[in-house]
Amino acid sequence: MLVKDVMKGPVLTVGPDVTLEEAYGLLLARGIRHLPVVAEGRLVGIVTDRDIRLATSHLNPKGPCPGCTQVGEVMTREVVTAHPLDPVEEAAFVMRHRKIGCLPVLEDGEIVGIVTGIDLLDALLRLTGVTEPSGRLEVRLPDRVGELARLTGFLAGRGVNIHSLLSYPEEGEYVRAVARVNTLETHLLAQGLREAGFEVLWPPKKPW
Amino acid sequence: MVIYRDEYRLYNFGPGHPFTPARLEMLTSLLQALGVWREPLAPPEASREEVLSVHSERLVRRVEAASCGEGVPDLEHYGLGTGDTPVFPGMDRAARVLVGGTLEGARRILVGERRVLQLGGGLHHAQYDRASGFCVYNDLSVAIRHLVRAGLRVAYLDIDVHHGDGVQWIHYEEKEVLTLSLHESGRYLFPGTGHVHEIGRGAGLGRKLNLPLEPFTEDGSYLEVFEALLPWALGAFRPDVLVVQAGADAHFLDPLADLLLTTRAYERLFRLILEYAEAYAGGRVLFTLGGGYSLDATVRVWTLLYHVFHGLPLPERLPEAWLRLWEARLGKPLTPTLHDPEGAYPEIPRKPEIEGRNRLTLRRLTELAEPYLLH
Numbered sequence: 324m325l326v327k328d329v330m331k332g333p334v335l336t337v338g339p340d341v342t343l344e345e346a347y348g349l350l351l352a353r354g355i356r357h358l359p360v361v362a363e364g365r366l367v368g369i370v371t372d373r374d375i376r377l378a379t380s381h382l383n384p385k386g387p388c389p390g391c392t393q394v395g396e397v398m399t400r401e402v403v404t405a406h407p408l409d410p411v412e413e414a415a416f417v418m419r420h421r422k423i424g425c426l427p428v429l430e431d432g433e434i435v436g437i438v439t440g441i442d443l444l445d446a447l448l449r450l451t452g453v454t455e456p457s458g459r460l461e462v463r464l465p466d467r468v469g470e471l472a473r474l475t476g477f478l479a480g481r482g483v484n485i486h487s488l489l490s491y492p493e494e495g496e497y498v499r500a501v502a503r504v505n506t507l508e509t510h511l512l513a514q515g516l517r518e519a520g521f522e523v524l525w526p527p528k529k530p531w
Numbered sequence: 532m533v534i535y536r537d538e539y540r541l542y543n544f545g546p547g548h549p550f551t552p553a554r555l556e557m558l559t560s561l562l563q564a565l566g567v568w569r570e571p572l573a574p575p576e577a578s579r580e581e582v583l584s585v586h587s588e589r590l591v592r593r594v595e596a597a598s599c600g601e602g603v604p605d606l607e608h609y610g611l612g613t614g615d616t617p618v619f620p621g622m623d624r625a626a627r628v629l630v631g632g633t634l635e636g637a638r639r640i641l642v643g644e645r646r647v648l649q650l651g652g653g654l655h656h657a658q659y660d661r662a663s664g665f666c667v668y669n670d671l672s673v674a675i676r677h678l679v680r681a682g683l684r685v686a687y688l689d690i691d692v693h694h695g696d697g698v699q700w701i702h703y704e705e706k707e708v709l710t711l712s713l714h715e716s717g718r719y720l721f722p723g724t725g726h727v728h729e730i731g732r733g734a735g736l737g738r739k740l741n742l743p744l745e746p747f748t749e750d751g752s753y754l755e756v757f758e759a760l761l762p763w764a765l766g767a768f769r770p771d772v773l774v775v776q777a778g779a780d781a782h783f784l785d786p787l788a789d790l791l792l793t794t795r796a797y798e799r800l801f802r803l804i805l806e807y808a809e810a811y812a813g814g815r816v817l818f819t820l821g822g823g824y825s826l827d828a829t830v831r832v833w834t835l836l837y838h839v840f841h842g843l844p845l846p847e848r849l850p851e852a853w854l855r856l857w858e859a860r861l862g863k864p865l866t867p868t869l870h871d872p873e874g875a876y877p878e879i880p881r882k883p884e885i886e887g888r889n890r891l892t893l894r895r896l897t898e899l900a901e902p903y904l905l906h
Contacts, residue, residue: 453723455723456610456656456663456664456696456721456722456723456724457721457722457723458719458720458721458722458723459718459719459720459723481614482613482614483614484607484613484614503723505613505614505615506613506614506615506721507549507615507664507665507693507721507787507822508549508614508615508787509719509720509721509787510786510787510788511549511786511787525719526719526720526746526789527746527789529789529876530876530877531783531784531875531876531877
């Protein structure tokens with residue numbers, strides 16, 4: 324999944340000379356939280372609803388002036404951006420580590436989209452396959468070549484379609500694999516997997 | 532009134548499939564052996580047009596083609612030809628026979644019958660445009676739509692261990708249909724839906740209620756939330772009729788799921804449902820069967836339903852000859868009594884936690900739906 328698959332566009336932008344009052348009105352009207360700031364076709368900054376609320380707060384020592392302060396005075400400069408062909412996990416990594424809520428997406432210097440935390444949550448929902456009728460299988464695999472293939476091969480042999488398959492490293496030499504599979508018969512699958520030597524964490528084995 | 536015909540057993544995905552017609556064969560033969568079987572009403576099969584009242588033409592065309600053995604390239608896209616819902620010759624008619632039974636139940640209710648038990652159907656996973664989870668056509672929704680078009684308000688109650696997703700989505704925006712599903716949480720179990728926050732859309736907002744329960748929920752916790760939810764929801768909605776999908780797969784012996792109901796909980800549930808139908812729906816109630824994949828448990832649960840439905844005294848032991856016959860056919864022992872023995876499964880260490888989480892889920896559901904349901 325790439326940034327171009329989850330980003331939103333076209334993007335609403337403002338110039339640096341727009342007042343905070345006008346900018347806030349736009350954010351409210353569109354139900355969004357981030358406004359990239361563009362001057363002469365180039366991205367020069369970004370302003371969020373939080374930036375504006377802070378700048379216009381009575382707690383701000385310069386005093387609030389929503390109608391006379393310009394976006395250019397409070398915006399964040401040197402904006403972190405993404406490219407449409409970046410993988411979504413890279414976008415998530417950057418946003419998490421820089422503690423930022425969005426990435427404007429640039430192609431040849433021009434804004435073509437924007438990715439926010441909400442878009443990444445949507446991506447997560449799609450990645451986990453929860454939107455398809457399915458049951459959940461959770462298997463602990465040794466972290467070595469061919470184990471995932473053994474699992475998917477087993478499922479294929481049972482005629483089970485995999486809507487999604489997530490895997491992540493665990494403590495020790497293990498990988499946890501979570502699959503959403505289009506069957507009511509996850510218990511029977513689990514039984515078969517156990518007989519084939521897999522460690523199945525869900526569904527559990529009933530002791531009766 | 533009981534509705535049934537032997538052709539229900541044509542709905543057969545083949546040997547080894549859990550949704551086996553042996554369930555019906557065992558059930559009807561047990562009722563006969565117990566001497567309580569009364570001649571049921573044999574329903575007509577549903578027409579193509581009746582199926583089209585809730586399903587897309589393109590789905591029906593594919594079911595028809597697959598039924599005659601024609602190759603259909605995009606079958607899987609429509610949920611057919613999968614491991615769960617494979618195609619078989621005559622599938623279209625077999626499914627229409629089941630739909631016809633539930634629809635006939637709806638018709639009988641409309642001409643004044645109060646209680647109907649349809650010994651089949653309950654295919655609650657079938658969706659507008661897709662077969663799913665052993666379900667080709669949605670008999671429940673066809674019946675519900677028939678009742679709604681006749682001007683009735685319908686409360687649909689689904690006690691199958693799997694979420695009643697097909698019925699929910701088909702009626703998701705309808706004001707006249709309240710859907711209530713109690714099921715093992717979709718976090719783990721097929722179909723993955725049925726969260727408390729799925730409460731309907733548009734005119735249907737607040738009228739689709741889901742109570743996803745923790746795996747290993749037992750009788751006490753299930754009945755506690757059931758008895759809190761049903762009078763509240765039915766009292767607010769005031770339906771004209773109750774349509775019940777009485778799946779038996781929440782039983783602890785079920786091989787596909789993880790709830791731990793015993794036959795004692797089922798007996799209480801069936802008695803409560805009849806009471807609620809009297810109190811909130813003018814006594815009108817239409818039962819269908821549904822899931823249930825432990826032959827031993829499922830047949831006893833539905834035998835209980837049949838007895839409670841007719842107000843018959845419950846037998847204690849099952850007839851010896853019947854037990855011998857079926858034990859020989861299945862090659863394994865069966866529970867010899869109608870009710871489960873006491874202490875049939877080991878103690879569940881997480882019991883208090885499970886009960887607490889179920890209470891919390893109920894509270895979340897009522898808080899979410901209350902502002903809409905009461906208006």
